[in-house]
Amino acid sequence: MEISRKDILGKTHYGLNIYAYILRQFYPGDTVLSLSGRDCKPARNPFNQNRLTLMVSIVDNCARHTDTDKSIPDGDVFDFAQLHYKKEGQELLETINRDLHLHIGENRGFYGNRTSAKEEPDKQNIEKPIVRIPQCSYFNRPVSNTIPARTVNLNEIYHLIKGDSFYKATSTLRSIEDVREARKYKAANFDYVTFSGTFSKRNDKALLAHSGLLTIDFDHITDIDSLKRSLLHDPYFETEMLFISPSGNGLKWIIPIDITKAKHQDFFRAVSNYIRQTYKLEVDQSGKDISRACFIPHDAAVYINPKYLE
Numbered sequence: 001m002e003i004s005r006k007d008i009l010g011k012t013h014y015g016l017n018i019y020a021y022i023l024r025q026f027y028p029g030d031t032v033l034s035l036s037g038r039d040c041k042p043a044r045n046p047f048n049q050n051r052l053t054l055m056v057s058i059v060d061n062c063a064r065h066t067d068t069d070k071s072i073p074d075g076d077v078f079d080f081a082q083l084h085y086k087k088e089g090q091e092l093l094e095t096i097n098r099d100l101h102l103h104i105g106e107n108r109g110f111y112g113n114r115t116s117a118k119e120e121p122d123k124q125n126i127e128k129p130i131v132r133i134p135q136c137s138y139f140n141r142p143v144s145n146t147i148p149a150r151t152v153n154l155n156e157i158y159h160l161i162k163g164d165s166f167y168k169a170t171s172t173l174r175s176i177e178d179v180r181e182a183r184k185y186k187a188a189n190f191d192y193v194t195f196s197g198t199f200s201k202r203n204d205k206a207l208l209a210h211s212g213l214l215t216i217d218f219d220h221i222t223d224i225d226s227l228k229r230s231l232l233h234d235p236y237f238e239t240e241m242l243f244i245s246p247s248g249n250g251l252k253w254i255i256p257i258d259i260t261k262a263k264h265q266d267f268f269r270a271v272s273n274y275i276r277q278t279y280k281l282e283v284d285q286s287g288k289d290i291s292r293a294c295f296i297p298h299d300a301a302v303y304i305n306p307k308y309l310e
Contacts, residue, residue, distance in 0.1 A: 001105035003093040005078060011102045015063035015077030016040075017306055019056055021100055022084045024309075026050075029162065047072050047083055098233070100306055106235050131307050134211035134240070136193045139202065143187040143293060146202040148194075154213075154241060154254075157193055158304040160296055161243055166190065170298040174248045186246055190295040195241075195254055196264065197290060204290045213240060214267055215294055216253040216275065217284035227251060230279065232303065237271075240305050246297035264290050 012018050016033065023032035026046040033056060034041040045054035048071035055066045063077045072083065082088050085095050097104045133155055137148035152160075160166070169189045176182040194202060197210040221227055224244060231253050232239050241254035257267045268288040275281055286292050 002090060003097055003104050005093065007104045008093060008096055008102065009062060011104065012100065014058050014061055016056070016058070017100065018077045018081055018096060019063060019065070020309065021306055022081065025084070042068070045071065101232060101239065103235075103238065133308055134195075134213050135198050135209065136195050136211055136213075137198045137202070139192050139194075139293070141189055141191050143190075143192060143295075148199060148202070151198050152193065154304065155308050157296065158241065158302060158308070161299050161302040164298065166296055167298040170246055170248075173246050182247070186295060190246060190297070192293045192295045194291050195294055196292060199291055202291045202293060207290055210259050210264065210290065212256055212259065213254050214257045214264070214271065215287050215292055216255065216271060217245070217250065217287055218253065218281060219245070219250040219284055221250055224249070224251060227279070228303075236274070238305065239303065241303065243299040243302040244297065246295050252294060264288075
């Protein structure tokens with residue numbers, strides 16, 4: 001299927017997400033774009049010695065740029081992407097589709113997920129698409145503590161994992177060779193979250209609101225990088241978050257589910273069967289519990305769906 005510019009603009013907030021993605025490759029961890037109305041505040045331009053000269057705005061439902069130093073020609077988001085990728089035409093559009101995990105042209109029909117690109121809306125009737133950031137409960141260590149300290153969203157968890165808060169604990173854990181000692185250390189030294197929702201207490205019966213997220217836990221993986229690539233390009237599930245587990249030999253895959261279509265446990269069983277057939281892997285069965293505790297490690301390469309970073 002040929003990918004059109006219109007397809008991509010409709011899934012990237014008129015192209016702003018593409019600018020943000022490219023700029024994050026040069027300035028990881030920074031707030032690369034700050035939108036006000038249809039204009040962005042001046043941003044650093046990697047093609048102009050990182051000077052604060054890049055001006056991005058939305059014109060006729062397409063993000064465009066100028067450089068106040070005129071170091072690069074005025075153009076739209078695809079011109080900017082061409083500067084970065086050194087590609088053009090359909091090859092450029094396919095690269096954007098792949099790198100931003102837009103899934104344009106893919107069949108995605110698992111349990112009510114998107115079935116084809118044709119079902120995507122052709123027009124955006126609102127200026128700024130509202131992205132609901134899932135809410136979870138946050139618990140202070142040790143794991144025996146079952147009363148949440150606060151409510152956090154997926155974006156906050158991303159920055160905790162990416163930052164240095166749990167760098168020392170993660171490094172120490174991975175240096176412990178005795179399995180029992182490692183398990184004790186992890187239980188005592190890592191805060192944790194319940195990705196599937198908010199709770200008054202860590203117990204399935206104390207659920208306040210389901211987040212629409214499901215945690216899939218892969219343990220004892222021999223080729224983590226290969227599995228990460230496969231999961232990020234999975235044809236049925238859009239990755240909301242993906243990171244390496246505290247032990248260093250597993251992955252935590254956070255995916256969206258629609259609990260109006262089926263129960264949490266039904267989704268888990270179906271996804272487990274899908275993974276067994278597709279990836280020839282078994283997943284940790286504790287994911288069937290809505291109140292499943294997930295320890296927060298350090299992972300500088302943690303992935304979060306770009307839609308949450310606008």
